[in-house]
Amino acid sequence: MLRNTSNRLFTPLRTIAMSGVESAKKIAAYKAVEENLPGDAKVVGVGSGSTVVYVAERLGQMANKNQFVCIPTGFQLKQLILDNGLTLGTIEQYPTIDIAFDGADEVSPGKLDLIKGGGACLFQEKLVASATDNFVVVADFRKKSPQYLGTNWNKGVPIEVVPNSWVYVTRRLKELGAKQVILRQGGSAKAGPVITDNNNFLIDADFGSIKDPAALNTKLLAIVGVVETGLFVNMTKKVYFGDEDGTHSVWQ
Numbered sequence: 313m314l315r316n317t318s319n320r321l322f323t324p325l326r327t328i329a330m331s332g333v334e335s336a337k338k339i340a341a342y343k344a345v346e347e348n349l350p351g352d353a354k355v356v357g358v359g360s361g362s363t364v365v366y367v368a369e370r371l372g373q374m375a376n377k378n379q380f381v382c383i384p385t386g387f388q389l390k391q392l393i394l395d396n397g398l399t400l401g402t403i404e405q406y407p408t409i410d411i412a413f414d415g416a417d418e419v420s421p422g423k424l425d426l427i428k429g430g431g432a433c434l435f436q437e438k439l440v441a442s443a444t445d446n447f448v449v450v451a452d453f454r455k456k457s458p459q460y461l462g463t464n465w466n467k468g469v470p471i472e473v474v475p476n477s478w479v480y481v482t483r484r485l486k487e488l489g490a491k492q493v494i495l496r497q498g499g500s501a502k503a504g505p506v507i508t509d510n511n512n513f514l515i516d517a518d519f520g521s522i523k524d525p526a527a528l529n530t531k532l533l534a535i536v537g538v539v540e541t542g543l544f545v546n547m548t549k550k551v552y553f554g555d556e557d558g559t560h561s562v563w564q
C-alpha cells in the first residue's frame with residue numbers, strides 16, 4: 313500500500329484488476345467496433361452509458377479514425393469523443409449515419425428489441441439509431457433477456473416527458489396498466505428530478521413483462537407530453553454481448 317501527498321493510503325491503479333462485468337463490457341465494445349466499422353465509414357454514431365466508453369476508446373485506436381466524424385447522443389459522449397482524439401459532428405450536420413454503436417439495459421432474443429434510457433439519454437439515442445440502417449448494440453451478459461423485455465430490467469420503461477406534463481402522463485400510464493410510475497430523482501447528485509440533456513423529465517413506468525413492445529410503444533407515444541420512450545423496437549441489427557470469462561457472443 314502506498315501513501316499520497318496528503319498521507320492517505322491508496323491502492324496503485326495497476327493493481328486493481330478489471331472486474332468480470334467491466335471486462336465483459338470492454339470485449340463486447342471492442343469486438344463490435346473491430347468487426348463492424350466499415351473501412352470507408354464517414355459518419356459514426358456513439359451512444360451513452362458505461363459500455364460505449366470502450367467503443368469510443370476502440371474507435372480512437374482505429375487506423376481510419378481521421379476519416380469519420382462521430383455523432384454523440386449526449387454530453388457524456390461528446391466529451392469522450394474529444395478525449396479519444398476523434399472528430400465531433402452533430403446530427404444536424406449528418407442526418408444519415410453509416411453505423412451507430414450503443415448500449416442497452418435489456419435485450420430480447422429474436423427481434424432484438426431493447427429497453428434503453430437507464431442513463432437518461434434515450435431521446436438522442438433513438439434519434440441517432442433512427443438515422444442509420446446499421447445499429448449495433450454492445451452489452452454485458454446481464455442484459456440478455458430470457459424472453460420478454462421487463463424481465464431482467466425491473467426499474468420500468470424510461471420515458472422522457474415535457475416537465476409540466478409529468479403528473480398528467482403519470483395518470484395516463486397508470487390507466488394503461490403501469491404497476492409503478494416513478495419520476496426519476498437525481499438522488500445524492502441533485503435535489504429534485506433528473507433533467508435530461510433536452511431539459512425534460514424522466515419517468516420510469518413498470519409494466520412488468522412486456523409481451524408486445526411495439527404495441528406498448530405506440531400507446532405511450534400517443535400520450536400528450538411524452539417526448540420519446542426507451543422501447544427500441546425493430547431498430548437493432550446486431551447485439552454483441554461480453555461474458556465474464558472473456559468470450560463474447562453475437563445475436564442477429
Ligand SMILES: O=C(CO)[C@H](O)[C@H](O)COP(=O)(O)O
Pocket residue numbers: 359360361362363364414415416417427428429430431432433434437
Ligand atoms: O440507454 C442508455 C443510456 O440512456 C445506456 O445505453 C444503457 O443504460 C446501458 O448503459 P450501460 O452500458 O452503462 O449498461
